[in-house]
Amino acid sequence: MRLAAIGLSHRTASIEVRERFAHQTADLCAALDQLKALELVEEACIVSTCNRVEFYVAGHAEPTALVRALRGHLLGLAGLPPEELDPHLYVHEGEQGLRHLFRVASSLDSMVLGEPQILGQVKEAFRVASEHGAVRADLTRAFQKAFSVAKRVRTETGIAENAVSMSFAAVELGREIFNSLDGKEVLLVGAGKMAGLAAKHLMSYGVSQVRVTSRTLASAEKLANEVGGIPSAITDLPMLLQNADIVISSTAAPGYVVTKELMSKVVRARRYRPILFVDIAVPRDVDPRVADLDNCFVYDVDDMEKVLELNREARAREAQAAEQLVVDELSAYLRWLKSQQVVPVIKALREQAMRVAGAEVERTLANVKDGDKKTSQSIKAMANAIVNKMLHPVLTRLKEEGAQGDPQIMVDVLVQLFALDLEAAAEEAPAKPAEGKTEDPGNVVPLRAPGAGE
Numbered sequence: 001m002r003l004a005a006i007g008l009s010h011r012t013a014s015i016e017v018r019e020r021f022a023h024q025t026a027d028l029c030a031a032l033d034q035l036k037a038l039e040l041v042e043e044a045c046i047v048s049t050c051n052r053v054e055f056y057v058a059g060h061a062e063p064t065a066l067v068r069a070l071r072g073h074l075l076g077l078a079g080l081p082p083e084e085l086d087p088h089l090y091v092h093e094g095e096q097g098l099r100h101l102f103r104v105a106s107s108l109d110s111m112v113l114g115e116p117q118i119l120g121q122v123k124e125a126f127r128v129a130s131e132h133g134a135v136r137a138d139l140t141r142a143f144q145k146a147f148s149v150a151k152r153v154r155t156e157t158g159i160a161e162n163a164v165s166m167s168f169a170a171v172e173l174g175r176e177i178f179n180s181l182d183g184k185e186v187l188l189v190g191a192g193k194m195a196g197l198a199a200k201h202l203m204s205y206g207v208s209q210v211r212v213t214s215r216t217l218a219s220a221e222k223l224a225n226e227v228g229g230i231p232s233a234i235t236d237l238p239m240l241l242q243n244a245d246i247v248i249s250s251t252a253a254p255g256y257v258v259t260k261e262l263m264s265k266v267v268r269a270r271r272y273r274p275i276l277f278v279d280i281a282v283p284r285d286v287d288p289r290v291a292d293l294d295n296c297f298v299y300d301v302d303d304m305e306k307v308l309e310l311n312r313e314a315r316a317r318e319a320q321a322a323e324q325l326v327v328d329e330l331s332a333y334l335r336w337l338k339s340q341q342v343v344p345v346i347k348a349l350r351e352q353a354m355r356v357a358g359a360e361v362e363r364t365l366a367n368v369k370d371g372d373k374k375t376s377q378s379i380k381a382m383a384n385a386i387v388n389k390m391l392h393p394v395l396t397r398l399k400e401e402g403a404q405g406d407p408q409i410m411v412d413v414l415v416q417l418f419a420l421d422l423e424a425a426a427e428e429a430p431a432k433p434a435e436g437k438t439e440d441p442g443n444v445v446p447l448r449a450p451g452a453g454e
Contacts, residue, residue: 003138004066005097006074006089007047010111013088017078020441024077028125032134038069043139045129049105049121051111058103058138095334098142102326105150107159113315114159119150135197143335146299149329156325159318167198169304169311170278171205174246177276177297182206184245188229189237189257191219192250194280199227199248211240215251241266241275248278249285260289267293280304342398342407348420353391357383 008018025031025048035044040061047054055074056065071089078085092100103109105122115251126143135143154160174181184207188195190212190229199210210229213236214220220231224340232240241247241263258277267275272296279286284300291298299307370376398414401407414420 001095002060002063002066003056003058003094003142004063004070005054005056005092005100006067006070007052007417008088009052009054009109011109012090017085017088018051018053020078020080021074022048022050025053028128029132029383031424032129032132032417035070035073036134038073040065040069043135045126045135045139045143046380047122047125049118052104054104056097056139056142058136058142062230063097066441067093068075095330098145098333099326099330101146102149102330103323105146106153106322106326107150108153108319108322108326110205113312113319114161116154116160119147122150123147144364145329145333149326152329153322153325157318157322157358159315159322161314161318166194166278166280166308169203169307170198170202170246170248173278173297173299173307174202174276175205177274178245180206183208184231185243186210187210187244187247188223188227189247189249189285190214190251191223192280195248195250196223196227198278198280202246203228207246209246213240215253227449234355236261236265242269244275245273246276246278247286248280250281251285252281253285255284256287257285258290259287260293263287263290263293263296267296278304338407339399342411344422345414345420346395346398348422349414349418350387350391352418353387357387 008021010018024124025046028046028048031046032044035041035046035055035057038057040059041057042059043057045056047056057070059066069093075082075085100109101122105119107114107116107118122143126135126139130140158421171181174184178184181202184202186199186202186207186209188199188210191212203210210224210227211232212220212224212229213232213234214223214229215234217231217233220233223229224231237257239256247258249257272295274297277286277290277296277298278296279298280298282301286298286300288298288300291297310433361380364379365376368379394414398407398410401410415422
């Protein structure tokens with residue numbers, strides 16, 4: 001397959017190096033135009049995120065030639081000599097480029113294994129390239145297949161089921177305790193960055209309100225503005241605890257901010273409604289004895305890390321199944337691509353046989369008495385049967401070779417023997433396999449004589 005991918009990611013390059021490309025590709029349309037202007041490159045798509053910048057190209061040249069053209073362009077973008085840039089780049093040619101795209105879209109190459117954002121980012125990159133006219137048949141097929149593979153990975157494996165970051169774990173714990181987060185109120189105690197990130201994730205799952213309190217009202221107001229919350233003074237903490245369902249605490253206080261004595265009074269005022277504390281402060285903000293009170297659930301950093309480690313192990317196990325799924329899908333897709341090499345030959349050979357048979361039918365029908373409909377139908381059916389029986393073994397062998405072997409030799413022989421015109425037939429070749437099945441291009445359609453309903 002004449003496709004190549006070059007990129008750099010959090011695994012291969014520092015943020016300083018990645019920033020060089022992020023700045024240069026900020027205007028994706030302009031960056032795509034630059035790629036399309038390269039000799040040999042017919043199609044291009046750029047996937048640029050905070051953790052990776054990847055360039056996918058396709059063209060009529062061999063992948064190695066595409067890589068040379070692309071590498072020279074990247075050296076110019078980065079403004080670095082080869083010896084400084086090359087160690088940070090990874091290169092994937094042909095089917096390995098496809099496999100890499102499938103893995104990226106399926107979040108198997110992400111910093112957080114199984115995270116959901118990357119699929120949306122790849123889809124957005126393809127949308128921009130498609131609307132800009134930078135992709136055609138090859139990359140369109142490749143990216144659409146990547147999306148279907150990613151969907152299978154997420155629905156058929158558990159790779160995305162377990163939280164592996166503090167913020168996602170807070171969401172998971174909240175859903176476990178409350179079933180649904182709709183209408184729940186979140187309280188942030190302290191203005192830490194991690195607490196703010198957790199609040200944003202909780203809001204995306206339907207919490208009704210986020211309140212923020214901190215040692216200084218200015219800090220609370222700043223974080224509240226960032227997360228769309230309501231700031232409050234730390235002196236209001238008892239009242240805030242009465243209304244909160246989920247409390248995320250991340251202060252730098254030297255002692256407990258939420259004591260057992262304070263919560264004993266709050267629990268009664270709350271009428272013993274459940275409350276979840278996610279204490280990510282070190283030293284801890286929440287007295288661990290609070291967990292002894294009815295319907296008070298307390299998780300500190302160590303508790304969270306134990307949960308996350310178990311979840312990481314579970315994701316790693318699921319990743320093995322996901323990797324095998326990618327391998328299977330890639331193998332099936334490559335077989336389908338190979339089979340498409342014979343589609344124009346099959347179409348051209350069949351159409352040529354039909355034209356010959358149709359012309360002979362017309363000559364024969366010219367000698368048939370007017371109105372003898374039954375005889376006309378019999379002649380057409382006979383011609384159709386002859387075409388089918390003559391082509392069947394040839395087309396069957398050609399399809400088998402296309403799916404399992406190297407069809408090029410047989411294709412060349414047939415083109416020369418029958419002087420086939422493949423250009424017209426190639427224009428009608430299918431753009432991508434139908435969902436859930438492989439198209440069979442060798443099915444013979446009924447013969448119609450020229451002028452019969454065309």
